[in-house]
Amino acid sequence: MSSFSYLYRKTVSERAFDMKSLWESTVRIPKRRSAEGLYERDVVVIGAGMTGILTAWQLQKAGKRVAVLEAGRIAGGQTGRTTAKITSQHGMIYSRLLREVGQKKAQLYAEANQRAISEYEHIIKKNGIDCDFERLPAYLYSTSDRTGLCSEAAAASALGIIAHEAEIHELPFVAVGAVCFEDQAQFNPLKFIRALAAKLEIYENSPVKSVGSQIVCTDRARFLTKSVVFATHYPLKDIPGFYFLRQHQERSYVVALKNCEPLHGIYYSVDAAGLSLRSAGDILLLGGNSHRTGESRKGGAFGSLKAAACKFYPKAEIVHMWAAQDCMPHDGIPLIGRYSLWHPNWYVATGYGKWGMTSSMVAALLLTDMITGKRNPWENLFSPRRIRPESARENFRRDMKESVRGLWTGLTRGKEKCRCGEGEFRARCTHMGCKLVWNPHEKTWECPCHGSRFDGAGRLLDGPAQKSLSSGPDNKNGDKYK
Ligand SMILES: Cc1cc2nc3c(=O)[nH]c(=O)nc-3n(C[C@H](O)[C@H](O)[C@H](O)COP(=O)(O)OP(=O)(O)OC[C@H]3O[C@@H](n4cnc5c(N)ncnc54)[C@H](O)[C@@H]3O)c2cc1C
Structure with missing residues (x-):
């Protein structure tokens, strides 16, 4: 030792x-019943994480009849496990954005995320939501190298954020440099979601199995709808969209x-x-x-x-x-907008790069404007169809290499049965057949190509896969809140 x-x-x-x-x-978030039968709604939102809940909330406020379909429990995905900082300080993003996409787009990114913080505050105050929301400064710091922090402070402040270099005193180690963004925020995400969810039509334990241009189906329900929002964290349809090649x-x-x-x-x-x-x-x-x-x-x-x-x-x-x-999207900017050219009424929000609190609010505001036919200046910046800078191409090449390697080992060695966890499985992902890797620390099967995860009994934990490894019933987050 x-x-x-x-x-x-x-x-x-x-x-x-x-x-x-x-x-x-x-x-504890109260349970909801599953969807059963035939429904007709203006918009169906798939997924009840922060993205799905906020989008449904904004759409409902804009007068739309919205239903949310959740595979497991409300906030049972990544949202239940966030650290819930609500900030536009996303690492060293502003100096990079200025370099790679230019002043105008960098400015829009800053504005969108700052607006997201105020929108949280507005919703919380207006609806009297007790969710431990507080405004406080956010610090980006280094214990070894202050190079870059100074230009990040300058970049952020040139884009309208109240940002400056700062000294840190309350951490139990020495930071050699820091950038402070004033007036950022934090909260308890599940207290917030519980309050919003109470006013929304949500069906739990209702995994979506197929999506057509104006129909969304679970095993026991069909929803006729004008628009569909994929708020499933990782988009559940590979084609069209090809999101597995973008992050x-x-x-x-x-x-x-x-x-x-x-x-x-x-x-x-x-x-x-x-x-x-x-x-x-x-x-x-x-x-x-x-x-x-x-x-x-x-x-x-x-x-x-x-x-x-x-x-x-x-x-x-x-x-x-x-x-x-x-x-993690290749160019570090979330993918929010139309799912693909082929389905103009499908919308998606993904690729938050671990900054999903502000990004999901940006998605909710932007998608609501798109669905209700309002122009929104953020549309091109976040569009999943945007052209990526050179740095993104490098990430794309690296991800392609991982995918090809995973698929190849899945094909050549995926037939082997492995005895790990609670059973014996073919260690091939149900998403695209990539070879799975056993993680002894979390006792899970994981796909290094696209990130799907399964528990020791082969049950699906995280997408993009939509099916468990075992022949047993899918248990998508179903037992998270008993
Ligand atoms: C350790 C960690 C800390 C983080 N801390 C922060 C932070 O401090 N601040 C910040 O801004 N961001 C943070 N993030 C990022 C943030 O938590 C996520 O980006 C955000 O929670 C994603 O929300 P979501 O709604 O898109 O996804 P999710 O919360 O995963 O919701 C997607 C939902 O879709 C459902 N679903 C999937 N498939 C189907 C289907 N077929 N049918 C129906 N439903 C389906 C899932 O069950 C799930 O409930 C952090 C991330 C990590 C990993």
């Missing part, structure tokens, strides 16, 4: 974990600590193995350790976070641990 992990065992106490997030463990998925990890001084800002590191921090009442959330889904690392995905907790917060107790994943 390394001296570090010995220290960890001695000082940071923890109890058994069910891998539910702080929010999932403390907020990959990354997992990251969170530990929640008790007995720490509360922070007065939200923090995100630009360093390779840096930490993300925020407080939620008397709990501190420590996040990080991202990697491509399916490439789980030796030592356990939570290992370095636990070690950091031990080093920086020696009196702390770990009270929750969880992981989640998000879609």
Whole structure:
């Protein structure tokens, strides 16, 4: 045992974990019935995560009759496991956007995300929602290299964000540089969603099995509709759209600590193995350790976070641990808009790059304008059909290589049966047949090409796959909130 992990065992106490997030463990969202029969609605939204709920909310406000179909439980996908910082500070994005897409588009990106923060505040205040929403500064920091932070501050402030270089005093380690964005926010995402969901027509345990140009079907229901919004995190239809060629998925990890001084800002590191921090009442959330889904690392995905907790917060107790994943688009800009040329009434929102709180609000506002026929200046910037800069092509090539390798090993070695987890499976993903990899830390099967995940019994956990490995019934998030 390394001296570090010995220290960890001695000082940071923890109890058994069910891998539910702080929010999932403390907020109960009332159950909804499944869809059954024939319905007619103006818009069907597929997926009841933050994107689906906000989009349905905005569309309903605009006078549309909307139904939301959710495969499992409301917010049972990635939204239940977010760290819920509501910020337009998305890493070093503004200096990059200025370089790659120019001043006009960079400005639109900043405006859209700043507008998203105010829209959350507006909804929360207007509807008296108790969801621990608070405004506070966001800090982008480095413990090793301040190069770039200065130009990020200048870029953001040139685009209208109140941003400046800053010193950080409340973290238990030294940051050599930081950029502060004033007036950002954080909240409890499930308390917020519970309040909105209460006013929406939502069907749970209703996985969508097929989508036509004006019809959406589950096993037991058919919805005739004018427009369809795919808010499924990873778009569920590969063709048309080809979203599996436009993004990959990354997992990251969170530990929640008790007995720490509360922070007065939200923090995100630009360093390779840096930490993300925020407080939620008397709990501190420590996040990080991202990697491509399916490439789980030796030592356990939570290992370095636990070690950091031990080093920086020696009196702390770990009270929750969880992981989640998000879609990483090749050019770092979310894909929001028309699903494809072939289906002008299908809409999609994906590729949030781990900034899905503001991005899902941007999606809700933009898609509502598109569906109700209003012009929106953000349309071209987020359009899934946009032309990508050179840097995106490099990411595309890398993802293609991964996909071809996964498909090839799936074809040549995927017939082997593997005994891991609770059964014996053909370790081929039900999405495109890529070879799956066993993750011993989370006890899951994972696809390194597109990021689908299955539990030890072969049940589907995360898409793009839509079917379990086993012949048993799909259990898409169905048992997350018992
Ligand atoms: C560790 C971590 C921390 C993060 N922290 C932050 C943060 O601090 N701030 C921030 O802005 N972003 C953060 N993010 C990103 C953010 O959490 C996500 O981008 C966001 O939650 C995605 O929401 P969504 O609604 O698009 O997807 P989801 O919440 O996954 O919702 C999609 C829903 O669609 C359903 N679905 C799928 N297939 C079907 C089907 N066939 N039929 C019906 N329903 C279906 C799923 O069951 C699911 O409920 C974080 C991400 C990670 C990984």
